[in-house]
Amino acid sequence: MTDRKVLVDKSRSGKVRPWRERKLENLQYGDYLQILNYKKAHRVKECGEVLRFVEDEQGHKKLAQTWFCHSRLCPLCNWRRAMKQSNQLTQILEEAVKQRKTGRFLFLTLTVENTTGKQLKSELRQMGRAIRDLMRYKKPAKNLLGYVRSTEVTVNHEADQPMYHHHMxxxxxxxxxxxxxxxxxxxxxxxxxxxxxxxxxxYVPIVNVEAVKPNVDRHKNSLLASAQETAKYQVKSKDILTNNQEQDLQVIDDLEQALAGSRQISYGGLLKEIRKQLQLEDVENGDLINTDSDDQDTDQVVREIVAKWDYQRNNYFV
Ligand SMILES: [Zn+2]
Structure with a gap:
């Protein structure tokens, strides 16, 4: 098998897509689930094992088929989800600006005090309710056209037990x-x-509000930067895979329970309507093969490439 080559998948802008890194994290996560006796452990470890791409003359690849586990904390699935969410949100915002040219954007960060693993689930639910209530208060509702909210959880590894910083x-x-x-x-x-x-x-919570510059570019406080901040990972892999096994197992167990059935992103008002008009797919339950990005476009397909994960050599080979 000496003729097999390592998979290289580059975006149009030349960035190497991190299949190997995400798959290695996925396997570590799967091992932890196995130790914790989660039934889905085997399924998770099979995530993205075989990738089928189509390729054009220039070598641009587009993922055509694979199997994703869809587990909420899976690093491989989360990478695809974050890409898709960010691409969808960008399309929605561009359309919103077209429909309401004088509209302006604000970026709000809402926090509460850190909580324990046991409390996290009910507190996340409370946050979801609270944000809907807040948007109906008289003064905020008065000039509101629409919104998108996302929930993020970061982990503070403290001596006696992990504490969770959940914010919106x-x-x-x-x-x-x-x-x-x-x-x-x-x-x-x-x-x-x-x-x-x-x-x-x-108590008085920490809340931050910033006006967003209307141009869709990559600068700080720009609309695109804010969109990416909103659509990024709910939980970062570095928070659940720290090389401290005892700690990681506790955190994964806590988060698996707390996040089950919750929604990371939801839309309201005009942004929700535009989402429907554009007929965008549900990211949290939907297909992760197509990420709604033009960066994945290929010209005429000339060949098909199948990459398989090699468990001995820890990489994808074609
Ligand atoms: Zn997965």
């Missing part, structure tokens, strides 16, 4: 009137008060 990113699309006068404009301290009220907190 919300990209708000508002009428330009929002910035006119104190009847419309909502200050950071007002947003903080609304969040405290919606979450029924007995």
């Amino acid at each position: 990113h919300v990209l708000l699309f508002v009428k330009s009137l929002y910035f006119k006068g104190s009847d419309n404009y909502i200050s950071q301290s007002e947003w903080t008060g609304y969040w405290q009220r919606a979450m029924k907190l007995n």
Whole structure:
């Protein structure tokens, strides 16, 4: 088998797609699930084992077929999900700007105090309810056109038990009137008060609000940067795979329970309508082969390539 070559899959911009890194993380995650006696462990380890690509004359590959496990914490699936979510959100925002040319964007980060693994599930549910309530409060609702919110959980590895920092990113699309006068404009301290009220907190939470520059480019505070911040991973692999087995097992077990059945991203108002108009697929349950990106476009397909994961050599070979 000396003629087999390592898989190289590059995007149009020349970036190597990290199949090998994500598959190695996926296998580590699968091993942990096995130790924890999760039935799905075997299924997870088979995620993306065989990849079938189509390729054009220039060597641009497009994934045509594979099997993804769809497990919420799977590093391979999360990579595909984040790409697809970000691509969809970008399309939705471009369309929103076309439909409401004078609309403006705000980026809101809503946090609460850290919590334990046991409390995380109910607190995430409470956050989901609270954000819907907040958007119906009189002053925020007044100039709101639409929003997209995502939930992120980061892990603080503390001595006695892991603690979870769960927070929400919300990209708000508002009428330009929002910035006119104190009847419309909502200050950071007002947003903080609304969040405290919606979450029924007995302390003042940390809330951050920033205006987003309307241009869709890659600068900080730009719309694209905010979209990517909103659509990124719910849980980063580095938080669940730290090489400290005891700690990792606890964190994975906590997160598997807490995140089951929850939604990472949801849309409201005009952004929800546009999502329907564009007939975009549900990312959380949908296909992860097509990531809704033009970067994956290929010219005329000239060949098919099958890459298989090699368990001895820890890489994909074609
Ligand atoms: Zn997977």
